[in-house]
Amino acid sequence: MTHRAYVIGKPIGHSLSPVMHNAALTACGLDARYEAVELDGADLETWIASIRDDGATYGFNVTVPHKERILQHLGGIEGDAELCHAVNTVRLDRANGVRLVGTNTDTLGFRQSLAEAADMSLRGQRVVILGAGGAARAITVVALQDGAAEIVLANRHIERARDLLNDLSGLAEDVPIRAVELSADRVRAALATATVVINATSVGMRSRESPLDPDLLPRSGLVVDIVYNPRRTALLEGARRRGAVVVEGLGMLVHQAAAAFEIWTGRPAPVQEMRDAAEYALGNP
Numbered sequence: 001m002t003h004r005a006y007v008i009g010k011p012i013g014h015s016l017s018p019v020m021h022n023a024a025l026t027a028c029g030l031d032a033r034y035e036a037v038e039l040d041g042a043d044l045e046t047w048i049a050s051i052r053d054d055g056a057t058y059g060f061n062v063t064v065p066h067k068e069r070i071l072q073h074l075g076g077i078e079g080d081a082e083l084c085h086a087v088n089t090v091r092l093d094r095a096n097g098v099r100l101v102g103t104n105t106d107t108l109g110f111r112q113s114l115a116e117a118a119d120m121s122l123r124g125q126r127v128v129i130l131g132a133g134g135a136a137r138a139i140t141v142v143a144l145q146d147g148a149a150e151i152v153l154a155n156r157h158i159e160r161a162r163d164l165l166n167d168l169s170g171l172a173e174d175v176p177i178r179a180v181e182l183s184a185d186r187v188r189a190a191l192a193t194a195t196v197v198i199n200a201t202s203v204g205m206r207s208r209e210s211p212l213d214p215d216l217l218p219r220s221g222l223v224v225d226i227v228y229n230p231r232r233t234a235l236l237e238g239a240r241r242r243g244a245v246v247v248e249g250l251g252m253l254v255h256q257a258a259a260a261f262e263i264w265t266g267r268p269a270p271v272q273e274m275r276d277a278a279e280y281a282l283g284n285p
Contacts, residue, residue, distance in 0.1 A: 003032035003056050005264060008047070009063035012038040014206060014229065016278045017061055020257045023277035027270040032058065041069055048073055052098045058264035059091040061257075062102075064202065067134030075099035080107040083141045085167055086134035089260040103263065106138035109256025110226075111146075116255075117247040118222055122146040125222075128194040129153050130182060130211045132161040135226055136200035140164065144172040151175060152190040154182040188216055195221040197239075204233040214238020221245070228253050229282055254278060 007017040013036070021034035039047055044066065051057045062070050067086040071077065074090065078101060081087045087102030114120060122143045129136050129143070132155035143151050155161035161179035169177070180186045191197065197218070203211040204227040214235055217223060223239035228249035236246045258269035 001031070001056055003030070003058050004051075004054075005032065005034045005058040006037050006051070006060040007034070007063060008037045008039045008044075008060055009066055010038050010040060012036045012063070015063065016228070016253065016281055017063075017257060019277045019281045020254065020274040021261060023273050024258075024261050024270050027273045028265070028267055030265065030267075039066070041066065044069065044073055048100065052092065052100065057092055059089065059260070061260055062088050062090065064133070070102060073100065074102045077102045079103040080138070080141055083168065083171060084134070084137045086137050088134065088138075088256065089263060091263050104138055105256040105259035105263070106135055106252070107142050107145075108259045109252040109254075110139050111142050112255040113251030114224070114247060117251050118245060120222070122148045122196060124149050125196045126150045126194050127152070127196045127198065128187070128190050130197070130199045131155060131201035132157070132164045132179075133200070137164055137168075139198055139200050139226075140168055140177075141171065144168060144175055144177075147172065148175055151177040152187075152194070153177070153179045154187045154190065155179065156182045182212065184213060184216060187212065191216050191218060194218055196224065197221070197244075198224040198226070199233075199235055200226055202227065204235055205229060208234045210234040210238065214242065217242050217244060219243050222247065225249050226252055228278075231282060250275070250278060250282075 025032045081104040084104045089105050090102050093099040093101050123146045127143050127148045153161040158181045201211050219242045223244045224247040225233045225235050226249040231248045239246050254275045258271045261269040
């Protein structure tokens with residue numbers, strides 16, 4: 001039987017997940033395929049019903065805009081998904097019937113990417129996170145778990161940022177956290193003292209846009225962009241010009257995918273093969 005795994009979202013055509021996972025499945029000699037499925041929120045329940053009892057599905061990944069919406073369709077959540085209130089990986093638990101169990105590998109992916117690319121964690125750092133979606137939730141959890149000195153969440157709609165911080169307020173009560181509006185006037189002061197700035201929005205994906213004017217970035221410290229296409233985003237190019245160390249988004253993408261692969265298959269992920277496939281697909285080393 002040929003097994004299947006999927007990524008669901010909308011839009012989904014830009015996703016590198018099929019490239020990485022099919023490379024991993026081939027490297028491990030598994031008879032399986034990974035496919036992208038574009039879904040509206042209204043179609044989630046029907047699609048889940050179509051795959052849950054087929055006996056061939058390992059599980060699926062979840063991307064924008066379904067990372068929070070998927071929660072209502074699951075039989076349980078585990079790991080950091082409970083803290084993030086967002087899921088990016090679902091496994092099919094067939095121990096007693098079929099139960100969909102969600103987890104979040106974005107936290108692991110971000111933490112491993114930061115350690116690999118910059119040899120650091122967020123411990124003791126003054127962190128500014130741009131965005132308040134599923135990825136921002138995961139990165140805020142990492143910052144709280146690692147013991148950041150301060151966290152500022154900047155989002156265009158400040159109420160969404162405040163809701164996120166309220167959800168996580170009990171995780172590390174000794175870490176100062178606050179929300180600001182993502183505008184030049186509101187975020188300037190936070191950026192002036194930041195040691196780490198992280199773009200957790202999709203602004204810049206396949207474009208030359210930037211979530212903020214790079215001239216507002218601090219002249220030292222670290223700037224991370226989770227956008228992976230292009231690898232050298234406008235934000236990171238601006239950060240380099242100002243003398244900051246930069247971390248591209250591809251590492252987080254690869255490591256979160258590797259964690260999902262291991263959850264589904266029970267095998268060590270061939271991380272280098274997954275990275276090579278993603279880099280080849282992007283066409284820019």
